[in-house]
Amino acid sequence: MTEIAGGVERHLILRGRSSRADLGAFLTRALRLDESAVIRFRNRGEGHVTAWVNTGLDVLAARTIEGQATPTDLITAADHLLQTLRQTRSGIIHAGYSMDSAWRGALPPDGGYSHVDDVPAHVLIDLAQRGADLAREHNTSQGTPGSLLDQEVLTVRGEGGTAAVTMRAVFAMTGMGFIPKADDPTTGAAGTVDPNEIVRVRARSTWVRIDARFGSVAINRSKIPLFVR
Numbered sequence: 001m002t003e004i005a006g007g008v009e010r011h012l013i014l015r016g017r018s019s020r021a022d023l024g025a026f027l028t029r030a031l032r033l034d035e036s037a038v039i040r041f042r043n044r045g046e047g048h049v050t051a052w053v054n055t056g057l058d059v060l061a062a063r064t065i066e067g068q069a070t071p072t073d074l075i076t077a078a079d080h081l082l083q084t085l086r087q088t089r090s091g092i093i094h095a096g097y098s099m100d101s102a103w104r105g106a107l108p109p110d111g112g113y114s115h116v117d118d119v120p121a122h123v124l125i126d127l128a129q130r131g132a133d134l135a136r137e138h139n140t141s142q143g144t145p146g147s148l149l150d151q152e153v154l155t156v157r158g159e160g161g162t163a164a165v166t167m168r169a170v171f172a173m174t175g176m177g178f179i180p181k182a183d184d185p186t187t188g189a190a191g192t193v194d195p196n197e198i199v200r201v202r203a204r205s206t207w208v209r210i211d212a213r214f215g216s217v218a219i220n221r222s223k224i225p226l227f228v229r
Helices: 019-035 078-087 121-140 167-175
Strands: 011-014 038-044 047-054 060-070 073-077 092-094 113-121 152-156 161-167 198-204 207-212 217-222
Touching: 019 047, 019 060, 019 078, 019 092, 019 167, 038 060, 038 078, 060 073, 073 078, 078 092, 113 121, 113 152, 113 161, 121 152, 121 167, 121 198, 152 167, 161 167, 161 198, 161 207, 167 207, 167 217
Parallel strands: none
Antiparallel strands: 011 060, 011 092, 038 047, 038 073, 047 060, 060 217, 113 198, 152 161, 198 207, 207 217
8 A cells, every 4th residue: 555644655766777776785784773773765856865864873874876755855664665675576665654753853964065085995894893892892781882882983184174983983884884895806705895995084064974885974073962862
């Protein structure tokens, strides 16, 4: 059954060969980080739509795919959408009931960012591995200590200013699988990152954005939490 909200049909139209796979990967990763994840879609021009999710780390993650959302600002449950995506072969994916009340906080602006600098992608992978080791060592019944997640593990400086990257952002980037990895053909090592692969760090007054090949994360660097719990 098609769900109607305020007289407007709620659905996604996916275009392009890779759109289904890209959205499926995004939803699967989002649910691994937060089993009750809520996805927010915003149209970008006539041919693309950006999917946003709060990763559960107080960091937003986004991926843009070929498609369009109706309505143009669409919020829905990740688990429902993934199930629907798997069950239909059509390019029209019905979004189910509105989850507007479950979304807290504003999305970052689309523009107005200054390019700070590019960072080798393997640096973030290495930081994530070291962070995971520390998390296992210091884990409590409440999970990973906030002091570890809030630690500024990388400072990027350039003509566009200075941007601090916290462990939250590193975990969000790697947890969403935004950095491509492949088996090393010479050593057979799994999860090898091309040494030429980079992530781009941009900043504006209250936001830091990190762009990788398969998606972006956005960090609100004001002291106001993204989401009220």
